[in-house]
Amino acid sequence: MHTNTRILANKFEYFAPKSLAEALNLLEQYQEKNIKVLAGGTDLLVKMKTVDLNVDYLMYLKDIAELNFINTSNGLSIGATIPFSHIVKEDRIKTEYTALYEAIQAIAAPAIRNMGTIAGNIGNASPAADTVPALVAFDAQVLIENKQSKRTVLLKDIFLGPGKTLLRPDELITRIEVPQVKPNTGSAFIKKSRVKADLAKINLAVAVQRNGQNCEDCKIVFGSVAATVVRAENTEKLLKGKALTEELISQAAQGVADEIKPIDDIRSTAEYRIAMSREMLRDALNLAWARTYSEAKPNLKGGGE
Numbered sequence: 585m586h587t588n589t590r591i592l593a594n595k596f597e598y599f600a601p602k603s604l605a606e607a608l609n610l611l612e613q614y615q616e617k618n619i620k621v622l623a624g625g626t627d628l629l630v631k632m633k634t635v636d637l638n639v640d641y642l643m644y645l646k647d648i649a650e651l652n653f654i655n656t657s658n659g660l661s662i663g664a665t666i667p668f669s670h671i672v673k674e675d676r677i678k679t680e681y682t683a684l685y686e687a688i689q690a691i692a693a694p695a696i697r698n699m700g701t702i703a704g705n706i707g708n709a710s711p712a713a714d715t716v717p718a719l720v721a722f723d724a725q726v727l728i729e730n731k732q733s734k735r736t737v738l739l740k741d742i743f744l745g746p747g748k749t750l751l752r753p754d755e756l757i758t759r760i761e762v763p764q765v766k767p768n769t770g771s772a773f774i775k776k777s778r779v780k781a782d783l784a785k786i787n788l789a790v791a792v793q794r795n796g797q798n799c800e801d802c803k804i805v806f807g808s809v810a811a812t813v814v815r816a817e818n819t820e821k822l823l824k825g826k827a828l829t830e831e832l833i834s835q836a837a838q839g840v841a842d843e844i845k846p847i848d849d850i851r852s853t854a855e856y857r858i859a860m861s862r863e864m865l866r867d868a869l870n871l872a873w874a875r876t877y878s879e880a881k882p883n884l885k886g887g888g889e
């Protein structure tokens with residue numbers, strides 16, 4: 585039972601380091617003392633207002649200037665504290681990483697997008713997180729640091745279950761790296777939720793690379809259909825190297841419905857999710873395909889040669 589006290593119900597000590605080195609020192613020092621990091625707070629503060637999340641030490645990240653950046657010159661490099669609303673202002677997010685742009689715009693309302701961060705979306709590890717399928721479709725990696733070392737992990741491998749990641753208590757996500765999008769690639773993100781400002785019943789990101797009439801490569805990534813994000817790898821294989829005909833798209837739609845194994849929960853039923861996965865795959869694939877050439881040449885509208 586999650587009783588919402590509407591106040592921060594427990595006492596805690598608060599740190600606001602000004603540098604990454606200071607933050608990593610604090611994490612090392614307090615790693616066994618129930619420390620939590622705070623970015624935008626749009627997940628964490630909600631949980632701290634329920635009586636079941638106790639935090640003894642809270643470390644605020646947004647005073648660390650070196651984590652507040654985005655660089656789009658060679659792929660994407662996104663700092664841990666830059667808010668969603670700043671990320672979508674970058675032209676290349678919309679034109680080249682369209683599924684990520686659409687995923688961010690699908691998150692709640694401007695107030696949440698002004699505070700929330702991608703690192704927080706990952707750290708919260710909700711199976712319904714909107715940026716995660718899009719980032720996995722673009723092969724994103726996460727840079728994780730502690731005082732002694734750094735490691736880079738593929739985003740899809742970071743999740744162990746709902747609310748669980750492989751991060752150790754002394755580690756921080758410092759950056760999200762996304763490779764350069766290949767030429768003639770289009771992408772799309774689709775989300776189904778009860779109302780706009782709600783978490784997904786099911787969401788989907790598709791990225792397709794086109795070679796003439798053939799699908800050279802593709803990624804199909806669903807959220808909210810399992811404990812962690814799911815890549816429909818069998819369906820990706822079915823599409824690769826083939827002409828994208830209506831018949832193949834129908835086979836792919838059936839393929840994803842067979843591949844995902846959703847459950848019934850408070851937001852939706854397994855039956856609804858399976859039925860929607862077929863239609864969403866059709867729509868996202870067609871949309872991403874139509875964008876393959878327009879994204880390579882931003883002045884063009886729609887697809888076709």
Ligand SMILES: Cc1cc2nc3c(=O)[nH]c(=O)nc-3n(C[C@H](O)[C@H](O)[C@H](O)COP(=O)(O)OP(=O)(O)OC[C@H]3O[C@@H](n4cnc5c(N)ncnc54)[C@H](O)[C@@H]3O)c2cc1C
Pocket residue numbers: 620621622623624625626627628629630645664690691692693696699700701702703704705706707708712713714715751755756757758781782783784
């Ligand atoms: C009204 C409302 C609507 C919402 N709608 C959506 C939605 O439509 N789609 C969606 O995906 N989400 C939604 N959310 C959830 C939330 O906004 C996102 O998950 C957001 O990305 C969290 O980012 P944050 O910076 O606020 O994270 P915080 O709340 O600060 O942190 C979240 C978790 O990540 C950890 N964390 C944060 N930064 C780091 C880091 N650098 N390294 C390691 N761990 C870290 C924290 O310790 C915490 O466990 C909604 C939330 C609210 C309140």
